[in-house]
Each structure stands twice: as structure tokens, then as C-alpha cells.
Amino acid sequence: MSFTQNLQKVLRENIREYGMYIALFIIFAIFTVTTKGVFISSRNMANLLNQTGYIAVLAVGMTLVIVIRHIDLSVGFMAGFLGAVAAIAMKSGTPAIVVIPVVMALGVLGGLITAFPVARLGVPSFVASLAGFLIYRGLILMVTMGTGTIIIADPFFNAIGNGYIPDIPIGILPGVHKVTLMLGLIAIGLFIYSELNSRKQKEAYNFEVLTRDIFILKLIFVSALIAAVTWVLAGYNGLSWTVVIVLIVVAVYHFITTQTVLGRHIYAVGGNPEAAKLSGINVNRIIFMVFGSMGMLTALSGILFASRLKSATTTAGTLFELDAIAAAYVGGVSAAGGVGKVTGSIIGALVMMSLVSGMNLMSIDISMQYVVRGLVLAAAVIFDVMTRSSGK
Amino acid sequence: MNTPVLDKRETAMNTPILEMRNITKTFPGVKALSDVTFQVAQGEIHSLCGENGAGKSTLMKVLSGVYPFGEYSGDIVFNGTVQKFGTISDSEEVGIAIIYQELALIPDMTVYENIFLGNEIKTNGFMIDWNETIKRASAALKKVKLNVNPATKIKDLGVGKQQLVEIAKALSKNVKVLILDEPTAALNEDDSKNLLNLMRDLRNNGITCIIISHKLKEVVDIADSVTILRDGQTVCTLSAKKGEVTEHDLIKHMVGREIDNIYPKREHKGSDEIVLEVKNWNAYDPNIGRNILKNMNFNIKKGEIVGFAGLMGAGRTELAKSIFGNPDGYKINGEMRVKNKNVNFSHSQQAIASGLAYVSEDRKGNGLILMQDIKQNITLANLGAISNQLGVVDGNAEVKIANEYRISINIKTPSVEQLVSNLSGGNQQKVSVAKWLFTKPNVLILDEPTRGIDVGAKYEIYTLMNKLVEQGMSIIMISSELPEVLGMSDRIYVVSEGRIAGELPIEKATQENIMQLATS
Numbered sequence: 074m075s076f077t078q079n080l081q082k083v084l085r086e087n088i089r090e091y092g093m094y095i096a097l098f099i100i101f102a103i104f105t106v107t108t109k110g111v112f113i114s115s116r117n118m119a120n121l122l123n124q125t126g127y128i129a130v131l132a133v134g135m136t137l138v139i140v141i142r143h144i145d146l147s148v149g150f151m152a153g154f155l156g157a158v159a160a161i162a163m164k165s166g167t168p169a170i171v172v173i174p175v176v177m178a179l180g181v182l183g184g185l186i187t188a189f190p191v192a193r194l195g196v197p198s199f200v201a202s203l204a205g206f207l208i209y210r211g212l213i214l215m216v217t218m219g220t221g222t223i224i225i226a227d228p229f230f231n232a233i234g235n236g237y238i239p240d241i242p243i244g245i246l247p248g249v250h251k252v253t254l255m256l257g258l259i260a261i262g263l264f265i266y267s268e269l270n271s272r273k274q275k276e277a278y279n280f281e282v283l284t285r286d287i288f289i290l291k292l293i294f295v296s297a298l299i300a301a302v303t304w305v306l307a308g309y310n311g312l313s314w315t316v317v318i319v320l321i322v323v324a325v326y327h328f329i330t331t332q333t334v335l336g337r338h339i340y341a342v343g344g345n346p347e348a349a350k351l352s353g354i355n356v357n358r359i360i361f362m363v364f365g366s367m368g369m370l371t372a373l374s375g376i377l378f379a380s381r382l383k384s385a386t387t388t389a390g391t392l393f394e395l396d397a398i399a400a401a402y403v404g405g406v407s408a409a410g411g412v413g414k415v416t417g418s419i420i421g422a423l424v425m426m427s428l429v430s431g432m433n434l435m436s437i438d439i440s441m442q443y444v445v446r447g448l449v450l451a452a453a454v455i456f457d458v459m460t461r462s463s464g465k
Numbered sequence: 466m467n468t469p470v471l472d473k474r475e476t477a478m479n480t481p482i483l484e485m486r487n488i489t490k491t492f493p494g495v496k497a498l499s500d501v502t503f504q505v506a507q508g509e510i511h512s513l514c515g516e517n518g519a520g521k522s523t524l525m526k527v528l529s530g531v532y533p534f535g536e537y538s539g540d541i542v543f544n545g546t547v548q549k550f551g552t553i554s555d556s557e558e559v560g561i562a563i564i565y566q567e568l569a570l571i572p573d574m575t576v577y578e579n580i581f582l583g584n585e586i587k588t589n590g591f592m593i594d595w596n597e598t599i600k601r602a603s604a605a606l607k608k609v610k611l612n613v614n615p616a617t618k619i620k621d622l623g624v625g626k627q628q629l630v631e632i633a634k635a636l637s638k639n640v641k642v643l644i645l646d647e648p649t650a651a652l653n654e655d656d657s658k659n660l661l662n663l664m665r666d667l668r669n670n671g672i673t674c675i676i677i678s679h680k681l682k683e684v685v686d687i688a689d690s691v692t693i694l695r696d697g698q699t700v701c702t703l704s705a706k707k708g709e710v711t712e713h714d715l716i717k718h719m720v721g722r723e724i725d726n727i728y729p730k731r732e733h734k735g736s737d738e739i740v741l742e743v744k745n746w747n748a749y750d751p752n753i754g755r756n757i758l759k760n761m762n763f764n765i766k767k768g769e770i771v772g773f774a775g776l777m778g779a780g781r782t783e784l785a786k787s788i789f790g791n792p793d794g795y796k797i798n799g800e801m802r803v804k805n806k807n808v809n810f811s812h813s814q815q816a817i818a819s820g821l822a823y824v825s826e827d828r829k830g831n832g833l834i835l836m837q838d839i840k841q842n843i844t845l846a847n848l849g850a851i852s853n854q855l856g857v858v859d860g861n862a863e864v865k866i867a868n869e870y871r872i873s874i875n876i877k878t879p880s881v882e883q884l885v886s887n888l889s890g891g892n893q894q895k896v897s898v899a900k901w902l903f904t905k906p907n908v909l910i911l912d913e914p915t916r917g918i919d920v921g922a923k924y925e926i927y928t929l930m931n932k933l934v935e936q937g938m939s940i941i942m943i944s945s946e947l948p949e950v951l952g953m954s955d956r957i958y959v960v961s962e963g964r965i966a967g968e969l970p971i972e973k974a975t976q977e978n979i980m981q982l983a984t985s
Contacts, residue, residue: 278864280880334848334856340837341845347831350792351823352846352900353814411836 079284089460093404093420096453100424104431112431115309122306123234125426126315127152127377131397132404132418133326134370137363139401140343142410143191143198145364146394147205148371151183153390154209155372156379157216159230160223169230177372183209184368185361192360206394214387223385234381237310238317250311257303261296268292315377319419322370326415339363344411399446400425403453407461424449481542482507482673483528483561483642488539490523490532497523498537499697505642510664510674512688512705514681516719517777517945520697521677525644529563530556543642560641564631566650566778572620577602579619580634605633609663625656632663636672643667644675649683650778661687679776681712681984693718712984713977720947720976728952729924731931733971734768739805740939741765741788741821741908746799748787757783757795759963765908765939770930772954773943775983780963781943782826785910789823790816804907817846822906824897826913826943828890832897835886839878840867842885842896847904870899874929891922898929909933910941915949927953947976959983 084091104112111117131148138145155176162172187205190196217223225231240252268291275282283291306312330336341349342359350356374393379385404421406413428449432442485503489496498520505511513521527537530550541548543559550556553563570579580602588594602615611629619627628648635643645664649657664674664687678684684691684705691710693700700718703710741764748758757780765771773781787795790813801808803819810816816823825832833842840863844851851862867881876895878888885896894914901909911930915923930940930953944950950957957969959982966982 274861278868278880280882332857332860334852334858337841337845337848337858341834344834344836345831347792348825348834349845351786351789351813351825351831353790353812353817354845355812355814411834 076286079287080290083283083287089405089457090417092456092460093417093424093453096403097420097424097427100427100431104427104434108431108434111434113305115305115307117430117434118302118305119309119313121423121426121430122319123313123315123381124430125422126234126319127374127381128393128396128400128426129319129419129422130322130370130377131374131393132400132422133322133415134367135394135397135401136404136406136413136415136418137326137330137339138198138367139398139406139408140410140413141339141359141363142343142346143360143363144202144398145184145187145198145205145367146202147183147187147209148202148367148374148397149390149393149395150206150209150213151180151368151371151390152375152378152393153385153388154213154216154375155180155183156375156389157213157223157385159376160225160379160385161216163225163227163230164223169227172230173376176376177369180368180370180372180375181365182368183371184364184366187368188361188364191364192357209390213389217385217387221387225379225383225385230376231380231383233314233318234377234379235383236314238312238314240311248308250307250309253307253311254303256312257299257307260303261299264295264299265292315381318373318377322373323415323419330415335362340411396425397422399450402457403450405457407457421453424453480507481505482544484540484542485524485528486540486542488524488527488537488541490527490537497697498527501539501694501697501699503692503699504702505673505675506690508668508671508673509689510668510676510687512684512691513675513677513694514684514691514715514719515694516947519694519719521694522646523697524694525563525646525675525677528556529553529561529644557638557640560639561644562635562638562640562642563644564628564635564646564648566647568624568627568631570619570627570630573618575616575618576606576613576622576630577615579630580605580615580637582634584638601637602633605637606630608636609633610659610666623656624651625653625659628652628656628660629663632667640672642673642675644677646677647679647778648676649678649680657683679984681715684715685710685712691715695719695721712981716977716980716984720980728949729928729931731934733955736767736769738767739764740767740803742802743788744800744802746784746787746797746801748783748795748797748799750783750793750795752793757963758787761799761960761963761965763958763965763968765941767907767939768934768937769955770934770940770942770953772950772957773941773960774947774950774957774979775945775960775966777945779960779983781960782912783963784960785823785912785941785943788816789813789821789910817904817906820905820907821910822846822901822904822908823910824894824901824912824914826916828893828897833885833893833900836884838882838884839871839876839888839896840864840881843867843870843881843899843903846900850903866903867899870903874899874902875925889918889922891918891925894918894922894926898926902933906938908939908941910943912943913945914942915944915946947979950974950979951976961985 101113131152135145135148158179159172159176163169187202190201191198238252240250243251272282272288282288330339338349338354338359341352341354342356346356375390378389400422401413401418402421403424404417404419406418425446428446429442432445481504483505485501488498488501490498501520501524503524515521526532528541530553533551534549543561548559571582574582577599581598586594586597586601599615606613606615609629609632611626611633613622613626619630622630632643648660652660661683664676668674676688688705690702691705692702693715744762746758746761747756750757761784775781786793787797788801790810791797792813808819829835834845844863844866848858851866852858864881870876871878871881874895876892876899878892885893888896914926934940942953951974955971957971957974957979959966959969959979961983966985969978
């Protein structure tokens with residue numbers, strides 16, 4: 074087969090996986106043109122990634138919730154509420170280094186509370202988490218009633234949402250963030266190494282692998298992508314702490330979902346709960362763990378958002394849950410359960426936030442923005458359903 | 466054949482209301498019906514008999530339009546004209562109604578709403594006339610002699626009364642031929658008697674009834690004629706008025722085939738070491754509110770294949786699940802011993818740890834995860850064996866193990882990374898078996914191990930079973946196929962209506978005496 078035939082075949086067979094990357098690329102291209110390059114500028118990209126952070130961590134947790142055939146609507150206001158709890162605690166003098174782990178633990182507890190009626194009593198998660206949605210909305214109003222917006226003064230805490238990793242002060246390449254560039258190069262190295270390694274293993278087992286030229290093309294393409302992102306970010310302030318946190322979360326969850334027994338059990342419960350049960354998997358335990366992890370990431374999302382605004386507000390968390398759910402669906406998670414990758418959901422979150430950022434730069438009215446986001450979500454899911462049914 | 470075959474003159478006298486001529490229906494890889502001819506006279510009760518898988522349900526699905534015209538070959542002649550039903554409502558239109566074993570009523574709706582569901586009485590063309598609905602529903606209930614308030618909710622009625630509501634629903638549509646699929650399977654003695662009497666009444670009022678039943682006593686009791694199917698073919702039609710047929714005749718025609726020579730030979734050598742023993746085993750299913758297993762006693766010895774024979778719905782799958790950690794949450798009362806130790810499993814995990822494995826009947830429903838690949842399915846029940854203390858799965862070990870099973874039990878696939886949904890039924894079954902062999906069981910429960918798979922794959926599964934018992938494993942084989950039970954087992958338990966109806970050593974077991982126990 075010729076190179077182009079091979080390429081077509083690979084694209085056709087993996088259209089679902091690559092679909093959202095292509096969509097992201099098209100969205101970037103469109104906004105770059107319509108904003109005359111402002112969209113793709115270092116400053117805007119850095120901003121976009123920081124904005125995506127608090128939705129991205131929610132989307133990671135929501136991916137697993139949807140994979141096990143549940144939903145969690147309480148995460149938005151729970152994030153807002155936990156942000157307010159953090160703000161109040163710091164106002165009373167508790168150091169951020171203590172507040173952050175305590176709030177995360179509270180998040181886990183909140184998730185387990187949502188899971189209890191779902192796992193033990195068979196209450197549909199839609200209803201259980203809708204109750205949480207209302208309760209946390211009420212709690213935010215309650216704790217901010219006296220003060221309104223609570224200003225956060227702690228510089229360490231505020232750096233999470235606004236700060237950037239430090240750079241080494243040497244003379245070369247002025248105006249470029251050297252540490253970020255270095256990390257980018259390391260990332261490319263690691264990527265190429267792991268791809269080569271897995272290819273070697275697959276060949277040893279006689280599995281089907283990409284043809285050599287397509288494989289090289291993939292390596293070049295992804296490496297160039299990482300290089301481009303790194304270069305763009307290095308041109309402003311470098312990697313933000315938010316991006317570092319999101320990357321760590323994604324790395325950890327990607328590892329758990331793809332490499333561990335727990336991950337297998339989660340996808341088994343989502344794929345076929347009956348079979349999972351008969352295979353000796355404790356389905357209830359999985360439900361508790363997935364909702365607990367969702368709660369922890371909700372707390373993290375609340376911390377990222379409060380830190381970014383340097384304050385806790387009465388409306389914090391509004392619509393976060395729907396953004397996270399939309400991100401997961403755009404990222405290829407199946408509503409039928411059992412299918413979906415955390416990496417996909419991150420791309421989904423990026424797609425949704427790019428739309429917001431780009432349309433803001435174009436000064437498109439907020440009313441129209443909602444319509445466009447809705448249409449993109451619908452298109453993504455229709456695409457997913459259609460490729461799914463024709464793929465079989 | 467010494468039983469009187471309904472002769473041609475007699476058929477000509479009773480005009481046939483329904484004739485199915487040369488019906489052939491194939492599913493991918495299987496010929497479910499082959500040139501079946503079926504003739505029902507006006508105003509009779511006609512029983513359709515045959516073993517599981519003989520084609521009875523398929524034939525009735527062809528008749529009622531579930532398999533539309535064009536998906537089968539042959540003719541359906543109803544009232545003298547050839548019918549081409551495209552949907553179920555087409556067959557209802559001309560007066561054919563079918564009542565399935567699983568009732569199609571909506572539990573939270575009232576009796577009258579259910580009776581006219583999909584057939585609502587409207588005024589002005591769009592508003593439902595509830596008064597007229599209730600009036601006509603009452604009339605329909607009277608016809609089936611059911612004395613309940615039409616405003617009662619279905620869920621508040623017992624199964625027997627629900628069945629009568631279904632019949633009332635059919636009658637409200639001016640049914641001419643009423644088909645009942647195992648109508649008494651879920652009924653107690655009294656309700657069954659009522660229902661059979663009702664059928665006689667309906668017949669006397671000119672409604673033709675076709676009844677599919679495994680309870681041969683009932684068939685002998687009520688049927689005017691009987692048609693017997695076997696392996697998708699019509700065996701014969703017998704006149705059954707006034708005791709012309711006996712249960713024994715029916716059984717003879719139903720099973721009357723030689724056991725095919727597809728069962729690999731193995732010496733029957735039992736050991737005396739009991740590996741699994743179940744005593745006074747009772748189970749109550751809170752979801753349906755019934756005792757599903759009653760006082761069962763049995764044991765399994767090392768290195769033997771024990772067949773569990775019986776009809777579908779006899780309670781064998783429920784039994785298997787109840788001893789395998791009880792995933793469906795039955796209330797269980799009884800004693801179980803594995804390798805002479807009393808056990809009490811509350812979760813399948815414990816059953817697996819004790820050396821039990823259960824290859825489920827319904828591969829797609831609760832056996833495999835179709836959207837995952839072969840290796841992931843094989844390792845699912847024993848991931849501990851290929852992961853470290855931190856729970857990280859060793860991907861290379863997984864591939865290695867999956868490949869070992871692929872080769873040893875011959876799963877036909879280009880690679881173990883193939884999705885299970887892309888495999889054929891036989892290969893899916895092999896994946897299912899591999900998954901449970903990987904848990905290294907002492908007692909392997911196989912629930913309908915060869916259902917829906919082709920002969921070649923069947924033979925491979927049988928050979929594998931023989932190899933496993935040679936190595937000292939014990940196998941419980943639940944099977945509704947009598948030849949398979951007789952061909953593979955060392956010992957046979959026959960289950961009927963949640964009871965062990967009898968135990969037969971292989972030397973004494975015949976298709977006839979198993980059938981006798983299963984229908985008792």
C-alpha cells in the first residue's frame with residue numbers, strides 16, 4: 074500500500090480517537106484567523122490553559138463517573154462551596170499548606186456522601202447528586218451570607234491559579250522561559266522513547282503496528298505539537314502551576330485507568346456490571362471509589378478557581394458540572410458506559426474552553442456563545458454515535 | 466408409529482383456520498425451521514410440543530409477525546388467504562394474538578389501561594373515553610371470569626390473574642386464534658386448572674387456541690390435537706381427543722433421535738472424594754416474591770462431569786448463581802461444603818477464592834465485556850495473578866497468558882487485542898471458558914456451554930471438558946440439550962420447578978426417563 078493509502082486507512086480506523094484532535098485543530102485555526110493571530114498568542118494561550126484547569130480536573134473525575142454509568146451534578150456547587158471553606162479557613166489564619174489537604178479530604182467525604190444512597194440504596198445518581206447540587210448551592214450562600222465575596226490574601230494559595238514555575242536566570246534566550254523549554258524537550262524525549270518501546274513490544278508479540286512511515290509521521294507530528302505548545306508557552310511566562318497540576322492529575326489518572334487492577338475494575342463495572350459482579354468485583358466499592366475521587370477533584374477544582382479569582386464568591390461553581398459533563402462527552406466518553414479516556418476528556422475540556430476564549434476575543438455576545446457551545450456539543454456526540462455504529 | 470395420525474378426511478371436515486406451509490427460517494449459521502408444516506383446525510385446542518430448541522417459539526414468532534414476511538420462506542394461510550405479516554399488529558389485525566411467558570403488562574398501570582393499551586377507545590378522534598374503556602374492560606374481564614376491579618393496578622395482582630388480564634386484552638381485540646406460550650409455567654396448581662378450564666370455554670365459544678407447553682400432562686389433558694417438532698422439523702400431528710395419546714407417546718416423538726456421535730469418548734471413572742456438597746438448599750427471590758429453589762441436595766465428586774438436566778426455567782441457572790456468591794441477592798437457607806469445609810459466600814469473590822468458577826449461560830448479558838479485548842476479558846476475574854502489590858497490571862504477562870489460552874483452547878483470532886464483540890459465538894464462549902480457567906478452579910460450572918455455537922466449536926468444548934476432568938477438575942454442566950447431557954455426563958441430576966426431581970447414574974439415564982422427571 075502506498076503512504077497516502079496507509080494514512081487514509083489509519084485515519085479512517087481511528088477517526089473517533091483522532092476526531093476531537095482534528096476538531097481542536099480546526100477550532101484553533103478558525104479563531105487564529107478571525108482574531109488575526111491574537112488567539113494563538115502566548116499570552117492568550119497561557120490564559121486559556123489556566124482557565125481550562127478547573128474544568129479539566131472535573132472532567133477527569135467525571136469521565137470515570139460516566140464510565141461506570143453514573144453522573145454527578147453536585148460537583149459545580151460543591152467546588153464553589155469548598156473554595157469558600159478554604160477562603161474562610163485562610164481568613165482565620167490557617168496556613169494554605171494545611172487548608173489544601175483538609176479541603177481535599179472534605180471533597181472525598183462529599184463524594185462518598187453522594188455515593189452512599191447510590192451504592193447502598195439504589196437511588197439513581199442523577200437524583201442523589203441533584204440533591205447535592207441544591208444543598209451545596211444553599212451552603213455557599215450560607216457561608217458567604219455575612220461577608221459576600223471573601224478575599225483571599227495568602228500569596229502561596231493565589232499562586233496556584235496565577236503563578237508560573239520559576240526560571241533559571243541565565244543570559245541566553247532573553248524573553249524565553251528556559252525551564253519550560255527544557256521540560257518540553259524532556260517530554261518529547263519521553264514520548265518518543267515510550268512509543269518506540271511499546272512498538273518494539275507489540276512487534277515481539279506479532280501485534281498489528283502502524284507501518285514504519287506512518288509511525289514516523291506520528292512521532293514527528295506529536296513531537297512538533299509538543300514543541301509548538303512549549304514554544305508558545307515559553308514565550309510568555311512559561312508553564313503555570315495550574316497546567317502543572319492538571320498534567321499531574323491527568324498522568325496519575327491515565328496511569329490508574331490504563332495500568333492498574335483498579336482501572337480494569339472500573340471499566341469492567343461500566344462495560345457490564347453483571348459480568349463484573351460475577352467476576353468477583355465489588356461493584357459498590359468501585360462506586361464509592363469513583364465518587365470519592367470525583368469529590369477530591371471537585372475540591373481541587375474549587376481551590377484552582379478560588380485561587381485564580383483570589384477570592385470566594387457567592388456564585389462560584391455555577392455550571393461547572395455541565396461544562397465538565399460536556400467536556401467528557403466531547404472527549405469521546407460513551408453514555409452507555411464502559412468507554413472513555415481521561416486524556417480524551419482533557420481535549421474535550423480544551424475544545425469547550427477554546428470556544429469561550431475565542432468567542433470572547435471576537436467580542437461575540439454571551440447569548441450566541443451558549444448557542445455555539447451547545448451546537449458543538451451536539452455535533453461531537455452525533456459524530457461519536459455515528460462513528461460508533463458504523464464502526465461495528 | 467402406532468399412534469393415530471390425524472387423517473386427511475378428518476382435517477377436511479374440520480376446516481383449517483390456519484395453515485403454515487413449508488416454513489423455513491434460518492439464522493446466521495443455524496437452520497431454526499426446516500420445511501415445517503403446521504395445520505390448526507377451526508375451534509380446537511392445538512398443542513405444540515418439542516424439546517428446548519426444537520423451533521416452537523420460532524414458529525410462533527413467524528406466525529405472529531415478529532419475523533416479518535420475507536425473512537422466512539413458505540406460506541401462512543389464514544382463513545383461506547395467504548398472509549404477509551410485516552409486524553405484530555398486522556397479525557393482530559386479522560385476529561391472531563400471542564401471549565408470551567413473560568407478560569407484557571405495565572405493572573404501574575391499571576387493569577383497564579393495560580387492556581386497551583395501544584388500542585385506546587377515543588372520542589372525537591383524540592380524547593380517550595375512559596368510561597367506555599372501563600365498561601368494555603369489565604366485559605372483557607367477565608369473559609375470562611376474572612373478578613377484580615378494573616381500576617386495580619397490575620402489580621397488585623398475582624401472576625395467575627395477570628395472565629387472565631393478558632387474555633382479556635387479546636379478547637378485546639376480537640381474537641380468532643389465541644397462542645399461549647408456556648401459560649402455566651409460573652402458575653400454581655389452582656391457577657393452572659382455572660386457566661385450562663378457561664381455554665375450554667374459549668374453544669366452546671369458537672376461539673381457536675394454540676398452546677405451547679412443557680407440561681405434557683396438561684397437553685394430554687386439554688389438547689384436541691398435538692403437533693410435535695424436533696430439530697426444526699415437523700415430526701407428526703396426532704389427534705389427542707379423549708385420551709388417544711399418552712405422555713409416553715409424546716416423549717417418544719419429541720426425543721426420538723439417535724445420539725449423534727459428536728461426543729468424544731471418555732472412561733467414566735468416578736472418585737469418592739466429594740469436592741462440593743449442597744444440603745437442604747432453599748432460595749427465595751425477593752424480586753419476584755417466590756421460592757425458586759426448594760430443598761435441593763446434591764454433591765459433586767472430584768474429576769467427574771455432573772449434568773444438570775431440566776427444562777428452561779427449572780431453576781438451574783438460579784441454583785448456579787445461588788452457590789456462586791449469590792449476586793442476585795436471593796434469601797438463601799441451606800448448607801454448602803467445599804472440600805469438606807462449610808462455606809457461606811456473600812460475594813462471588815469468595816466463591817472464586819474457594820475454587821469455584823461459573824461460565825454463565827448468557828455470554829453477552831453477564832459473561833463477557835464485549836467492548837473490551839480478549840486479553841482483558843480473560844484476566845478480569847484473576848487480575849491479582851498478573852499484578853504487583855500496588856495493583857499495577859503487568860501488560861506483558863497479560864499478553865503472554867492470553868496467548869497461552871488462545872493457543873491451548875484454540876480461540877480463532879488474529880490477536881488477543883481483538884475486541885470480543887468481533888468474535889463468533891463459539892470463540893466468545895472459548896474466551897469465557899478461558900477467563901474462568903485462569904482462576905484455576907476446582908469446580909467449574911458451565912451453564913449451557915454450547916448454546917448457539919456451531920458443531921465444530923461444540924466438539925472442541927467437549928474435548929476440553931474431558932481434558933479438564935482428566936486433570937482432576939470437577940465440572941457441573943447445566944444443559945437443556947438431552948443428547949449433550951447423556952453424551953458428556955458421568956452422573957445426572959434432573960431439576961424440575963426448583964427441585965431435584967431425581968438423580969440418574971449415566972448407565973441408567975435415557976432421554977425418556979430424564980424427560981419424565983423433568984416434566985414431573
